[in-house]
Amino acid sequence: MVPFARRLETLGYSGLRAVEVSTLQVNLGWRCNQACKHCHLQAGPDRPEQMALPTIEEVIRLAERFSLPVVDLTGGAPELNPHFEYLVDRLHHLGGHIRCRSNLTVLLEPGKEHLPEFFSERGVELICSLPYYQEEMVDRVRGPGTFRKCLEALNRLNRLGYGLEGSDLELHLMYNPGGAFFPPPQGPLEDLFRRELAQRFGINFHRLYSLLNMPIGRFREYLRRSSNYDSYMGKLMASFNPATVSGLMCRSLISVSWDGCLFDCDFHQALNLPLIPGLPQTIGEFDLPTLATRPIRLEDHCYGCTAGSGSSCGGRIVSSKQ
């Protein structure tokens, strides 16, 4: 395997750097009410990692001090952090854009049923996991009963205006493949989801993002177990697309872990691969000018972000012809 860093070097991208920090992605903890088979963080109900209040206060101070345009809340299930609503309230008060990555089923958990209204009152953008529009596929990846719960949560969000045409309450879906294959081209897949979800269940959404499964965490274990790892990595490498490099999410995003450490992305965080030595390492050391032009740590799983149309927390990086 050609190391990813060397691959970029041959293309003239040696020392890939960030160009800005427009998104602060905050991982509020690895606790989740689900234990999906593809989860790169191996999140689940028994994970103890949770962002504590002092760290949350630092996140708020940071968002205020640097007027960061987008704060992107993720997990685990970020809603399970006991300080989640406090954080969202404070961020809302600061006036920046708040994005929350929700697994949908958490919105039906006891004590969390009020969250759809809470989100809508604060204009929180929601990016919700939904690997397919059929029960069998979704439940196989995310656990029995998940699909029906997702539909119920989506219906509730739709009733509040989320995902409706012309509504400012943004509801986007996140697709990831249910196995060792690549995601479909985003445009045709979005058309397919829109048609099927509307016809079968009367559900609406704004955009669909397709995300490639990173060969790390639980998905890597699956690849190894099923003897798919080598072919999957080979395909990632063979599908390397230089056009994706300029749009890689690490060039405009920084990731904060539950314990306040800084990473180039959530995938590096999952593997505990911190920023390059010499750079600020914790939220307490956050220095925007330095981080906005920082050299990025390159690892072989980065091939997952540059394959085909590319992959990021905002879906594909470049469009493909279909």
Next chain:
Amino acid sequence: MSHYYEEKDLERFQEVGKYRADLFDNFMNYYQGVMAGGGALTVREKALIALAVAHTVQCPYCIDAYTRVSLENGSNLEEMTEAVHVAAAIRGGAALVHGVQMHNVAAKITI
């Protein structure tokens, strides 16, 4: 060689072009043109047709390839299985309709 069909051999398809590269290149250009997007059929529809044909010609390479391509274009196992049934129905029907030939021959040679 332990089996006639080795999974890895699909990746070696290009080796066929070692001789008469012009013919191989012609085939590949045609193949890529047929399977590309932007035509009257979507890539997803073409992949389902290819999957069905793969079962008809019983090519393990093609079944492997177009199972993946179908999944990577958003098809599900219900649709893919239905496509295989279409292939099976046409193939079965093609066998059965030749029963008319059999009847014709029998009519000709029996009293």
